[in-house]
Amino acid sequence: MSSKLKMAFTLTLIGLLSGASIWAVNELTAPVIADNQARAELAIFFEFFPGGDTVTSVEIDDAVLDTEYTVRDASDTILGYVLRGISEGYGGRMTILVALNPLGDIVDIKVTAHTETPNILTPLLRDYIPNLQGQPISDVEYDALTGATASYRAIQNVVNATRNVFAGDPFIELLKALEIDADGYTELSPVFNTLTQMEVLKGSEVVAYRVDLALGEEVVTLFHLGRTFIKASSETLDIEDLQALNAQRGVDYDALTGEDPLTLLVKEAIAELALYERLKGHQFIYARKTSEAGMIYLGSARGFGGQNIFAITLSENGELVAIENLVLADTLDYYQDVVVPGIARLIAEGAAGQTSPDVFSEATATGTSVLNIVLEAIAIQGGN
Numbered sequence: 001m002s003s004k005l006k007m008a009f010t011l012t013l014i015g016l017l018s019g020a021s022i023w024a025v026n027e028l029t030a031p032v033i034a035d036n037q038a039r040a041e042l043a044i045f046f047e048f049f050p051g052g053d054t055v056t057s058v059e060i061d062d063a064v065l066d067t068e069y070t071v072r073d074a075s076d077t078i079l080g081y082v083l084r085g086i087s088e089g090y091g092g093r094m095t096i097l098v099a100l101n102p103l104g105d106i107v108d109i110k111v112t113a114h115t116e117t118p119n120i121l122t123p124l125l126r127d128y129i130p131n132l133q134g135q136p137i138s139d140v141e142y143d144a145l146t147g148a149t150a151s152y153r154a155i156q157n158v159v160n161a162t163r164n165v166f167a168g169d170p171f172i173e174l175l176k177a178l179e180i181d182a183d184g185y186t187e188l189s190p191v192f193n194t195l196t197q198m199e200v201l202k203g204s205e206v207v208a209y210r211v212d213l214a215l216g217e218e219v220v221t222l223f224h225l226g227r228t229f230i231k232a233s234s235e236t237l238d239i240e241d242l243q244a245l246n247a248q249r250g251v252d253y254d255a256l257t258g259e260d261p262l263t264l265l266v267k268e269a270i271a272e273l274a275l276y277e278r279l280k281g282h283q284f285i286y287a288r289k290t291s292e293a294g295m296i297y298l299g300s301a302r303g304f305g306g307q308n309i310f311a312i313t314l315s316e317n318g319e320l321v322a323i324e325n326l327v328l329a330d331t332l333d334y335y336q337d338v339v340v341p342g343i344a345r346l347i348a349e350g351a352a353g354q355t356s357p358d359v360f361s362e363a364t365a366t367g368t369s370v371l372n373i374v375l376e377a378i379a380i381q382g383g384n
Contacts, residue, residue, distance in 0.1 A: 041084075041097070041112065045071050048099035048107050049079040064161035078102055083165065085158035088308075090150035091115040096158040102135045104166055109155060109156040116151050124151055132159065138167035147355035150306045150329075175200065180223060182207055284376045293321050293380060299373030305329040320347055320374065330366045339366050346374065 046052045055073040056247045057067050060083070069082040080101045086093055093115035109129050114121065128143050135141065140159055143152075163169075175182045181383060184201040200208040200223065211222045275323040276287040276298070284299040294315040300307050306329030327337055 003306075032339035043099060045069060045082055045099075046112055048082060048097075048110075052079055054264065060165065062161060062165070064157055065165065068165070080107060081166075083158075083162045085161055087154035088150075089114060089116050089154040090120070091117060094151070096155055096161045098159055100135075100137055100162070100166065106132050106135050106137055106140070106159075108133055109159070110133040112157070114151075121151050124155075128152065129155075136167075137163045138170075153306065175223075180208055185210070212325045279380070282376060282380065284373045285380055288380075297373070297377035297380065298326070299376065300327075301372045302365075303330045303369040305331065308366065308369045310370060310373050312374055314377060314381050318378060318381050320349075320378070323347060323370065323374070335366060339370065342367055342368060346370070 004230070014157075042055060045055050049071045052071040053075050054072050055069050057069045060066060062085075064087055065085040067082050067084045069076050069084070071079045071082065073079055074163055082099045087096065088094070092115040093113075094111055094116065096109045097105065097112055098221040099108050099110075109132060111121070111125065131143060132246075133139065137159070140163060142156055171184070171185060180200060182200045182202050184203075185198045186201065187198050197212075198210040199206045200210055208223045260341050272356075276290045277289065278287055279285055284296050284301045286300065286375055287298040289296050291313065293313050295313070297312045297314065298309065299312060300309045302308070307327070308325065309327035310330055311326055312320070313324075315321050323346070325335070330339075
């Protein structure tokens with residue numbers, strides 16, 4: 001046998017033995033790791049509910065939650081419940097426990113596994129989680145600004161999923177009150193600067209759209225299906241305006257009458273939505289429309305604090321004309337001081353037929369989110 005064949009055989013044998021060893025170690029250690037995790041969680045359950053004696057569990061068929069635990073004392077009285085969920089943070093998946101007392105109030109929230117940056121997550125847990133303690137799970141109020149957007153959003157996702165299990169989904173209840181036959185919804189990236197946009201679903205069929213619009217200091221929730229179905233709701237807006245608008249359900253939106261602010265806003269919003277073409281199959285760009293300046297592309301990409309949404313305008317020749325921020329998940333001061341000057345330089349380079357990533361060298365994550373959207377818009381339009 002030649003030396004080369006001996007070498008190949010030896011390396012193959014070593015590889016097989018190494019792989020077998022790794023498999024054996026994994027097989028041996030996996031139950032130990034799972035047991036240690038279970039013991040650690042059990043200790044947390046009894047931290048949540050001192051006096052706890054037994055814990056029972058039920059698996060949950062949910063996109064976010066996987067298990068519901070019930071904690072009882074020695075006399076078999078229920079002390080409370082713990083729901084475990086997994087949601088995506090900034091650094092990866094976060095395992096989160098939400099503890100509720102029998103009345104449905106939040107006792108505490110713990111993050112038991114994560115890959116978040118400690119100097120971001122630690123202040124979040126210290127400064128903002130206590131604000132959730134004691135709140136009813138059916139009506140949780142969140143802090144508007146935390147400084148750790150993606151991490152806080154992951155916690156919100158698990159808390160909201162817990163609410164839906166215990167108290168019912170308030171949005172689904174609202175749909176029933178509005179006589180919209182639906183059983184689910186999915187959030188979409190907005191096609192213009194709205195607070196929220198959702199597809200309202202019955203099974204897999206889209207039966208309506210929801211758009212939250214800012215009307216002065218009011219927030220108007222609009223439901224519409226194509227050109228023929230309109231409903232709106234607001235807690236404090238003039239009820240006469242709402243009644244006047246709802247009285248015209250079934251009317252083509254081009255024929256909506258009334259000059260009140262709500263009706264005008266609805267007409268503008270639906271007309272704006274109708275102008276955009278939804279694009280699928282792209283990583284960042286999700287909609288576009290034509291304008292006098294050229295083609296406007298809407299794109300969403302992750303920055304430092306979460307998903308940033310920008311409108312990118314390209315001329316007919318593919319030159320970069322404008323970049324407008326629609327949704328900013330990153331720090332406003334940092335964006336204005338560091339990213340905006342980079343955008344100005346990027347537009348200047350685009351006018352000269354160049355696009356360089358170096359313009360965002362001082363704002364890597366945020367700048368990269370802009371650049372990713374710009375480059376994909378150019379590629380879709382067929383530019384370089």
